[in-house]
Amino acid sequence: METSDTKAARTRRRILDVAAQELAEHGYGGASLRRTAAAADLKVGSLYFHFQTKDDLVAATLVDGVESARTGLLAAIEAVPHDAPPTERLRAAVVGHLDTLHASDARAASVVRMVETLPPDLRAAHVTHERRFARVWLDELQRGQAAGVVRTDIPVRVLRDLLVGALNSTSTTSPAANKRLDDIADAALRLLAPVSPSA
Amino acid sequence: METSDTKAARTRRRILDVAAQELAEHGYGGASLRRTAAAADLKVGSLYFHFQTKDDLVAATLVDGVESARTGLLAAIEAVPHDAPPTERLRAAVVGHLDTLHASDARAASVVRMVETLPPDLRAAHVTHERRFARVWLDELQRGQAAGVVRTDIPVRVLRDLLVGALNSTSTTSPAANKRLDDIADAALRLLAPVSPSA
DNA sequence: GATGTAATCGGACGGTCGTTCGATTACAGG
DNA sequence: CCTGTAATCGAACGACCGTCCGATTACATC
Numbered sequence: 001m002e003t004s005d006t007k008a009a010r011t012r013r014r015i016l017d018v019a020a021q022e023l024a025e026h027g028y029g030g031a032s033l034r035r036t037a038a039a040a041d042l043k044v045g046s047l048y049f050h051f052q053t054k055d056d057l058v059a060a061t062l063v064d065g066v067e068s069a070r071t072g073l074l075a076a077i078e079a080v081p082h083d084a085p086p087t088e089r090l091r092a093a094v095v096g097h098l099d100t101l102h103a104s105d106a107r108a109a110s111v112v113r114m115v116e117t118l119p120p121d122l123r124a125a126h127v128t129h130e131r132r133f134a135r136v137w138l139d140e141l142q143r144g145q146a147a148g149v150v151r152t153d154i155p156v157r158v159l160r161d162l163l164v165g166a167l168n169s170t171s172t173t174s175p176a177a178n179k180r181l182d183d184i185a186d187a188a189l190r191l192l193a194p195v196s197p198s199a
Numbered sequence: 200m201e202t203s204d205t206k207a208a209r210t211r212r213r214i215l216d217v218a219a220q221e222l223a224e225h226g227y228g229g230a231s232l233r234r235t236a237a238a239a240d241l242k243v244g245s246l247y248f249h250f251q252t253k254d255d256l257v258a259a260t261l262v263d264g265v266e267s268a269r270t271g272l273l274a275a276i277e278a279v280p281h282d283a284p285p286t287e288r289l290r291a292a293v294v295g296h297l298d299t300l301h302a303s304d305a306r307a308a309s310v311v312r313m314v315e316t317l318p319p320d321l322r323a324a325h326v327t328h329e330r331r332f333a334r335v336w337l338d339e340l341q342r343g344q345a346a347g348v349v350r351t352d353i354p355v356r357v358l359r360d361l362l363v364g365a366l367n368s369t370s371t372t373s374p375a376a377n378k379r380l381d382d383i384a385d386a387a388l389r390l391l392a393p394v395s396p397s398a
Numbered sequence: 399g400a401t402g403t404a405a406t407c408g409g410a411c412g413g414t415c416g417t418t419c420g421a422t423t424a425c426a427g428g
Numbered sequence: 429c430c431t432g433t434a435a436t437c438g439a440a441c442g443a444c445c446g447t448c449c450g451a452t453t454a455c456a457t458c
Contacts, residue, residue: 006404007404007405008404008405011405011406042406042407043406043407043408045406045407045408045409046405046406046407049404049405049406050405
């Protein structure tokens with residue numbers, strides 16, 4: 001009973017969840033440890049039993065958020081049958097990305113919300129982890145290209161950055177009617193589709 | 200000498216510029232009036248001669264930023280000759296958007312950086328102004344559709360939101376090599392282009 | 399049930415925050 | 429040059445911040 005399910009681990013998880021909420025709502029500079037502790041039914045001093053400093057908590061929240069997005073995306077992809085048409089795989093990826101981003105827990109959303117105003121050291125540590133996420137989309141798009149269901153007239157890294165940027169920008173705009181997310185997914189998939197020789 | 204060029208007006212402009220910098224770097228919650236004042240060669244008390252409160256300054260910065268983006272976009276569009284091909288108009292819009300967003304002054308960028316973590320009242324006041332900007336892109340895309348140079352297989356509002364989201368997401372990613380902005384503009388234009396009847 | 403460690407509390411510390419306001423300086427009009 | 433308003437300063441206020449640490453409680457083990 002040492003590693004994964006001790007009381008400390010459960011409390012730590014609870015702290016990470018409410019920290020994601022707090023950081024998503026107020027950003028890095030506006031987030032308060034006292035509000036975070038209160039939301040986790042704790043006093044502020046108790047946070048320091050689980051995290052050495054505020055920046056440590058933020059860093060952990062960032063790792064947790066990226067990992068949530070990555071596994072959410074991967075799970076959505078691997079859930080589609082291996083003999084399904086490549087288009088369906090792609091759709092699953094887009095929908096999975098959007099679902100994870102708009103999940104009731106704010107783990108993935110918090111990353112998008114605060115990443116732009118992080119202090120340089122936290123930012124630097126974050127980009128490393130974020131590359132692992134970007135890699136998943138890069139692989140998936142290249143796989144789609146090989147299968148002929150993703151356009152090849154745009155450098156694939158640029159295509160990925162624009163796609164991810166467009167999808168992530170919906171975290172702001174959301175009264176999040178689920179119908180709207182479907183429309184967005186449809187549109188994104190149309191944008192990715194190959195083009196017949198145009199003018 | 201009452202309205203536009205008095206000393207107060209010049210100082211106010213200087214404050215708005217450094218406030219945009221400060222807000223873009225630290226976000227709403229992390230921005231400091233003392234740092235802002237120092238960057239404007241003022242003491243913090245002097246800010247209150249020009250703005251009644253911090254939120255007033257932030258609100259003014261938001262208005263200024265959106266207006267900067269809007270006029271930057273409009274100017275880029277109107278700079279292209281009236282008999283130029285519609286594609287060129289569209290390119291000018293995309294490039295104009297990107298240029299304004301990556302301009303050395305952070306007026307437009309500050310909006311993108313802090314909009315996600317604004318307190319509800321500032322946020323509400325902001326969306327009103329932002330609609331005026333979104334309108335410009337909507338008109339331009341519809342005009343492009345009428346001219347046959349913008350795809351019509353995606354609801355135009357969704358297309359606009361994804362386009363603007365994708366373009367704005369580049370404000371983060373930028374070591375901003377100008378070559379890279381050109382690649383992004385090319386890619387965005389390809390995404391907007393009509394598709395011949397695909398599969 | 400006693401015991402020792404794990405976890406939380408309560409309260410304090412210095413520092414920065416936004417805001418106020420009377421004193422002080424810059425500057426334009428007569 | 430004098431005068432009055434425009435603009436800035438300087439210092440203080442209470443509130444909240446992140447952080448620390450000794451006292452206190454919860455809990456697993458025997």
